[in-house]
Amino acid sequence: MFDKVVIVGVGLIGGSFALGLKAAGAVREIVGLERSSEALARARQLGIVDAVSTDPQEALHGADLVLLAAPVAQTAGILASLLPWLEPHTIVTDAGSTKSDVVASARAVLQERIHQFVPGHPIAGRESNGPDAAIPDLYRGKKAVLTPLPENPPASVDKVAAAWRACGAIIHTLTPGEHDKVFAAVSHLPHLLAYALVDDIANKPHADLLFQYAASGFRDFTRIAGSSPEMWRDISLANRDALLGELDAYLAQLNGLRARLADADAAGLEAVYGNAQRARRAWIEAIETFETPPSPDQESGK
Amino acid sequence: MFDKVVIVGVGLIGGSFALGLKAAGAVREIVGLERSSEALARARQLGIVDAVSTDPQEALHGADLVLLAAPVAQTAGILASLLPWLEPHTIVTDAGSTKSDVVASARAVLQERIHQFVPGHPIAGRESNGPDAAIPDLYRGKKAVLTPLPENPPASVDKVAAAWRACGAIIHTLTPGEHDKVFAAVSHLPHLLAYALVDDIANKPHADLLFQYAASGFRDFTRIAGSSPEMWRDISLANRDALLGELDAYLAQLNGLRARLADADAAGLEAVYGNAQRARRAWIEAIETFETPPSPDQESGK
Numbered sequence: 001m002f003d004k005v006v007i008v009g010v011g012l013i014g015g016s017f018a019l020g021l022k023a024a025g026a027v028r029e030i031v032g033l034e035r036s037s038e039a040l041a042r043a044r045q046l047g048i049v050d051a052v053s054t055d056p057q058e059a060l061h062g063a064d065l066v067l068l069a070a071p072v073a074q075t076a077g078i079l080a081s082l083l084p085w086l087e088p089h090t091i092v093t094d095a096g097s098t099k100s101d102v103v104a105s106a107r108a109v110l111q112e113r114i115h116q117f118v119p120g121h122p123i124a125g126r127e128s129n130g131p132d133a134a135i136p137d138l139y140r141g142k143k144a145v146l147t148p149l150p151e152n153p154p155a156s157v158d159k160v161a162a163a164w165r166a167c168g169a170i171i172h173t174l175t176p177g178e179h180d181k182v183f184a185a186v187s188h189l190p191h192l193l194a195y196a197l198v199d200d201i202a203n204k205p206h207a208d209l210l211f212q213y214a215a216s217g218f219r220d221f222t223r224i225a226g227s228s229p230e231m232w233r234d235i236s237l238a239n240r241d242a243l244l245g246e247l248d249a250y251l252a253q254l255n256g257l258r259a260r261l262a263d264a265d266a267a268g269l270e271a272v273y274g275n276a277q278r279a280r281r282a283w284i285e286a287i288e289t290f291e292t293p294p295s296p297d298q299e300s301g302k
Numbered sequence: 303m304f305d306k307v308v309i310v311g312v313g314l315i316g317g318s319f320a321l322g323l324k325a326a327g328a329v330r331e332i333v334g335l336e337r338s339s340e341a342l343a344r345a346r347q348l349g350i351v352d353a354v355s356t357d358p359q360e361a362l363h364g365a366d367l368v369l370l371a372a373p374v375a376q377t378a379g380i381l382a383s384l385l386p387w388l389e390p391h392t393i394v395t396d397a398g399s400t401k402s403d404v405v406a407s408a409r410a411v412l413q414e415r416i417h418q419f420v421p422g423h424p425i426a427g428r429e430s431n432g433p434d435a436a437i438p439d440l441y442r443g444k445k446a447v448l449t450p451l452p453e454n455p456p457a458s459v460d461k462v463a464a465a466w467r468a469c470g471a472i473i474h475t476l477t478p479g480e481h482d483k484v485f486a487a488v489s490h491l492p493h494l495l496a497y498a499l500v501d502d503i504a505n506k507p508h509a510d511l512l513f514q515y516a517a518s519g520f521r522d523f524t525r526i527a528g529s530s531p532e533m534w535r536d537i538s539l540a541n542r543d544a545l546l547g548e549l550d551a552y553l554a555q556l557n558g559l560r561a562r563l564a565d566a567d568a569a570g571l572e573a574v575y576g577n578a579q580r581a582r583r584a585w586i587e588a589i590e591t592f593e594t595p596p597s598p599d600q601e602s603g604k
Contacts, residue, residue, distance in 0.1 A: 123517050143515065172515075185503060186516040190523045192559065193495060195578040200555040201487055202581035211585045213445065213474075214488040215425050220522040221492045225582050229575035236563060236571055247560055251553070253502040257494065258549055261538060269538055273531035276497040279504035280527050283513045 001162060002027040006059050006066045008078055010034065010043035012126060013095045014069030015134025018048045020167030023136040033059040043131040060085040065163060068094035073234040076105040079117075083109060086116065093118045093160045097183065097231075099147045099176035101238040115151035118160045119176060120144060121183075122169060127226065140168030147176040184242035189250060191232050192243070194225040303464060304329040308361050308368045310380055311336065312345035314428060315397045316371030317436025320350045322469030325438040335361040345433040362387040367465060370396035375536045378407040381419075385411060388418065395420045395462045399485065399533075401449045401478035403540040417453035420462045421478060422446060423485075424471060429528070442470030449478040486544035491552060493534050494545070496527040 005021060007014040010032040021027040032040050032049035033056065040052035053059040060066070060082060068078055075096065082092070096102045099119050106117045124142040126133055144164035148157045161171045174182065201210050236243055260268035307323060309316040312334040323329040334342050334351035335358065342354035355361040362368070362384060370380055377398065384394070398404045401421050408419045426444040428435055446466035450459045463473045476484065503512050538545055562570035 123515065125518075142517075145515070182512055182515045185506070185512050186520050190499065190520055192563075193499065193556075194523060195575045196555050196559050197492065197495065197552065198578035198582050199574045200552055202577055204487070204551075207581070210484055210487050211581075211588070213425065213447070213484045214585065215444075216427075217526045218488050218492055219586075220525045221496060222578075222582055223522045224519045225575075225578045226586075227579070229572050229579050232575050233568055233572040237566055237568060240563060240566065244560070244563060247556070247563070249506075250499065250502055251556060251560070253498050254495075254549070254553060254556075257498050258546070258553070261494075261542060261546060261549070264539055264542065266535055266539060270531050270535040272501045273497045273527075273534050275504060276500035276524075276527045277529070277531050279509070279513075280500050280524055283516065284521075284528075286513070 001166065002064050004029045004031065004063045004065075005163075006031045006033050006063045007049065008033050008066065008068050008082075009070035010039060010048055010131050010134075011069065012129050012131075012133040012138070013122065013124075014067060015043060015046075015048045015131045016124075016136065016138035017067055017069065017095070017122075017163075017167060018043075019134055019136035020139055021163060024166040024168075026163065026166035031059050031063070039131060046131055046134070048131055048134055056081050057085045060087065060090065063087070063090050065159065066090060066092045068092065068096070071231055071234055072096040072098055072102055072238050075102050076109050079106055079109040083113070086113065088116075090116060091118060091156045091159055092116055093120045093163075095120060095122055097121060097187070097235050098238040099179045103147070103149065103176045114149065115153065116156070117149070118152050118157055119147045119149070120160060120164070121147070121179065122164065124169075127223075129228070137168065139164065142169055143172050144169035145172045145174055145179055147174055147179050180239050180242045181245075184239055184246045188235055188239055188243050189246045191224050191227060192236065192247065193250070194222045195229075195232070198222050198225045303468065304366050306331045306333065306365045306367075307465075308333045308335050308365045309351065310368065310370045310384075311372035312341060312350055312433050312436075313371065314431050314433075314435040314440070315424065315426075316369055317345060317348075317350045317433045318426075318438065318440035319369055319371065319397070319424075319465075319469060320345075321436055321438035322441055323465060326468040326470075328465065328468035333361050333365070341433060348433055348436070350433055350436055358383050359387045362389065362392065365389070365392050367461065368392060368394045370394065370398070373533060373536055374398040374400055374404055374540050377404050378411050381408055381411040385415070388415065390418075392418060393420060393458045393461055394418055395422045395465075397422060397424055399423060399489070399537050400540040401481045405449070405451065405478045416451060417455065418458070419451070420454050420459055421449045421451070422462060422466070423449070423481065424466065426471075429525075431530070439470065441466065444471055445474050446471035447474045447476055447481055449476055449481050482541050482544045483547075486541055486548045490534075490537060490541055490545050491548045493526050493529065494538065494549065495552070496524045497531075497534070500524050500527045 005027050007018050018030045030049045032043045032052045034040050037054055043049050044052050103119055107114050110117055122139055122144040124138050201207055307329050309320050320332045332351045334345045334354045336342050339356055345351050346354050405421055409416050412419055424441055424446040426440050503509055
């Protein structure tokens with residue numbers, strides 16, 4: 001399906017994309033491109049990529065697909081380094097957690113060649129990072145959200161979708177703005193709230209005593225506060241407007257709940273808790289009913 | 303060690319205590335006491351209790367230990383029903399998630415016999431409830447917090463501690479007030495925050511779209527919002543003062559973080575996120591180093 005795929009940033013996300021394409025037999029050659037040759041050597045050693053390069057000119061020669069899998073704040077710099085060597089038939093996509101800012105960077109750098117950039121965001125991750133964490137099944141049964149631009153030829157969008165499908169992902173389409181509002185609510189805000197709680201507790205004079213009694217509920221609630229602070233600083237700033245909107249709505253909700261608690265409004269508290277419990281149960285049931293990952297056998301025939 | 307133990311409320315918590323005592327060979331007879339004979343019949347069928355009763359007089363005859371494992375809001379009513387039949391040598395303890403309110407209820411009901419009540423709170427749970435969820439190892443390697451009263455004879459506190467140790471638990475001691483402040487921070491506030499987030503999202507006009515893109519991080523963050531709304535309404539109200547204090551501290555923290563985000567203060571955001579990540583990592587390392595559950599073999603010799 002693909003002759004030559006270039007992965008910029010061969011960590012968990014880029015490496016798992018490479019392994020997924022290889023497992024599906026969907027690519028002839030994968031080249032890893034990074035500034036650091038150390039990460040590349042490890043990716044080569046693990047068999048994630050067939051060849052490595054620190055030179056964009058060499059890597060991009062004859063490439064039909066390029067995946068950017070580096071922190072979103074680096075998008076403009078990376079695209080600027082690729083642009084002189086970007087061949088007319090090459091499609092560039094990305095795996096960034098925010099889309100409006102990535103699109104703005106891509107437009108600023110690529111200008112009249114923006115049609116070659118199809119923005120995307122696979123909804124998958126693991127607790128560990130780097131090439132050693134990469135696995136071929138990371139995207140199996142998971143969503144890959146594409147946020148195509150008006151300038152993208154439909155055939156280019158289809159090619160990017162086909163690559164993610166080869167990795168086992170289910171394709172969803174949103175506009176960049178819709179994407180950012182949705183993920184501000186269900187991902188970026190929860191990260192901010194979890195970081196805020198752990199920092200709040202860690203700064204109390206009796207923090208050691210508190211952590212001593214934190215149990216499994218606290219562990220799950222704060223798991224996302226174990227994520228990279230640099231990455232989430234960048235995501236928070238890249239999606240600042242949508243995140244501020246969601247944070248303000250949540251602060252209003254918390255203030256309302258505080259008033260119910262202060263008034264000892266038992267029915268009012270139970271209404272909020274009960275509505276949340278029912279909504280979460282319905283969501284979990286929907287996930288378990290509709291999103292059972294297809295088995296590798298079912299998927300490999302595609 | 304115990305001749306006759308009475309469990310009031312033979313669900314996950316009470317049933318697992320019964321199974322743990324039996325597995326350790328620490329009790330001759332366990333009697334389940336409830337108003338509903340249905341739950342009792344199931345507990346008897348599962349072998350959790352040796353006998354069942356809906357009659358406090360019968361159940362309490364000759365009992366050396368009584369565990370209250372019912373919702374905390376029922377403490378006063380249950381103690382009032384037990385008091386006429388409570389023998390002088392019987393020790394009563396409980397498993398409630400809040401302690402100051404439980405102690406206040408116990409003092410009001412038991413009065414000059416308050417010395418017979420040793421308050422406690424085992425820090426363990428599962429996602430499922432009821433007698434069918436009970437397991438003998440629920441408390442193994444987990445903390446059981448006792449909050450003894452000045453009136454308790456040390457020998458009575460030791461007996462309650464010995465029962466929890468027989469179930470594999472590690473005994474900690476706090477005052478009721480300390481207990482409630484600690485759990486307001488590390489348990490009750492996170493529950494309130496998780497309920498608030500899910501309710502907030504569920505009430506948005508595009509809730510279906512949002513839930514569609516919620517992934518594993520959201521699932522873990524909101525797991526505790528799957529807990530019983532009635533139970534958490536009661537806990538929130540029972541520990542209202544401490545919970546309001548923690549909520550206000552958290553609101554101040556969130557407002558500070560909002561200001562950093564609005565100012566695009568990258569260093570300020572990273573400082574909070576980074577401090578949280580480091581504190582959480584240190585906590586997880588401490589858990590994994592110091593709290594590896596003892597194996598059944600090590601424990602059975604006690």
